[in-house]
Amino acid sequence: xxxxxxxLLIASWACALYAAADGPDAIKYPVGYRQWQHVxxxxxxxxxxxxxxxxxxHHFYANERAVEGYRSAGAxxxxxxxxxxxxxxxxxxxxxxxxxxxSVAVMVKDATRxxxxxxxxxxxxxxxxxxxxxxxxxxxxxxxxxxxxxxxDSVYSAIRP
Amino acid sequence: xxxxxxxLLIASWACALYAAADGPDAIKYPVGYRQWQHVxxxxxxxxxxxxxxxxxxHHFYANERAVEGYRSAGAxxxxxxxxxxxxxxxxxxxxxxxxxxxSVAVMVKDATRxxxxxxxxxxxxxxxxxxxxxxxxxxxxxxxxxxxxxxxDSVYSAIRP
Numbered sequence: 001x002x003x004x005x006x007x008l009l010i011a012s013w014a015c016a017l018y019a020a021a022d023g024p025d026a027i028k029y030p031v032g033y034r035q036w037q038h039v040x041x042x043x044x045x046x047x048x049x050x051x052x053x054x055x056x057x058h059h060f061y062a063n064e065r066a067v068e069g070y071r072s073a074g075a076x077x078x079x080x081x082x083x084x085x086x087x088x089x090x091x092x093x094x095x096x097x098x099x100x101x102x103s104v105a106v107m108v109k110d111a112t113r114x115x116x117x118x119x120x121x122x123x124x125x126x127x128x129x130x131x132x133x134x135x136x137x138x139x140x141x142x143x144x145x146x147x148x149x150x151x152x153d154s155v156y157s158a159i160r161p
Numbered sequence: 162x163x164x165x166x167x168x169l170l171i172a173s174w175a176c177a178l179y180a181a182a183d184g185p186d187a188i189k190y191p192v193g194y195r196q197w198q199h200v201x202x203x204x205x206x207x208x209x210x211x212x213x214x215x216x217x218x219h220h221f222y223a224n225e226r227a228v229e230g231y232r233s234a235g236a237x238x239x240x241x242x243x244x245x246x247x248x249x250x251x252x253x254x255x256x257x258x259x260x261x262x263x264s265v266a267v268m269v270k271d272a273t274r275x276x277x278x279x280x281x282x283x284x285x286x287x288x289x290x291x292x293x294x295x296x297x298x299x300x301x302x303x304x305x306x307x308x309x310x311x312x313x314d315s316v317y318s319a320i321r322p
Contacts (some may be wrong), residue, residue: 035322038199040259047255058200062281094208096257098201098321160195160259 005067012073027113027123033083033161036061039070039159043089043096056102057087059158069109070159080109082155101127105157107147117144126132167192188269188284190291194244197222200320204250204257217263218248220316230270231320234313236280241270243316262288268308268316278305279315 030036039060044050061083062070069076083106088099104125111119122143124134135143147154191197200221205211222244223231230237244267249260265286272280283304284294296304310317 035198037196038220040223041202041218042205042259045255045257049255057202059199061199094210094212095207096204096206098203109299157165 008140012120012121017135023040027106027121029125029133030061030081030083031130032086033063033081035071035161036063036083036158037067037083038052040158055087056088057089057096057098059085061085062159066109067159069153069155070157074151075111076109076155078110078112078119082109082157084106096142103127106133107143118148120144120147122147166199184241188267188282188294190286190294191222191224191242191244191265191267192291194222194242194246194265197224197277198228198242198320200243215247216250218250218257220246220248220258222246223271223320227270227299228320230314231318235312236272237316239271239273239280240267243318264288270303277280277300279309280317281305281308283308 039062040056041059044055044056046055047098049057062079063079065077066082071082083104085104086102088102090097090099106121106123106125108114108121109119110121113149114121117140122135122140124139125133125134144154149155150156152158178212193297200223202211202218202219202220205216207216224240224242226238227241228245230241244265246265247263249263249273251258267282267284267286269275269282269284270280270283278301283296283301285296286294305315308317311317315320
């Protein structure tokens, strides 16, 4: 009986995963994010502990609702979308330049839908793929496990004036 | 007689300079440029030949007209404004982060007003100063002397999709 229940739970969890990744509830690719507010940029270099999983040039963008969130002391409003665009880095004659795109990581705020992860949904689109994200439920939880430590509603970055 | 003429010419030139820097014809600080389209970013590092005069993290922004210009094969339309924001670079645990602002360099397109410099006016605002640019006529010509070599209407940068 116990195994049957576990089996059902696993099947249910797998279905939920499928729905989150590909179904009508999937987090969608953030079309037009390059026209959104540029929040800040940084480079995760070879000497960084995060280089293996997150190396490259990062540009952070925010849609209008997320800009409201950055500028408030409280929670980001539902509908906020944050984008972390990660690019390869090219070195050329002492200059550090943008290379090809590695991934587009997205945080979407919906306090009801994502109530188990601080109101934020997480997704990552790799390369030029805009159709489906790659995160498993486990990796989403890993995203949240780190982001929940950020003091401003699970968001680490701050917007520059 | 010759000296008098030279004196007049110098005085006239000085007045023109004054007008360009501080008068009604001055190129104004680009209020709100952080909300404009982020074009691209780069870092001019210590190994670059340009480090002394241009070292730091550069973010390029474009107003709506300038975005039209980037996306056309021809000239940028009058009213185009391009911004090159230069920031100090901070290194922290292998990560390269944004520091304080060094300067805001501006290119403004007005084919009539700036007809002697390819239709582009150049100005630089240092630090947090938003009231008056620092470029002399000589330095403006230096800007143009380099930019006129760029193949797309004196603009070196290209916009990413």
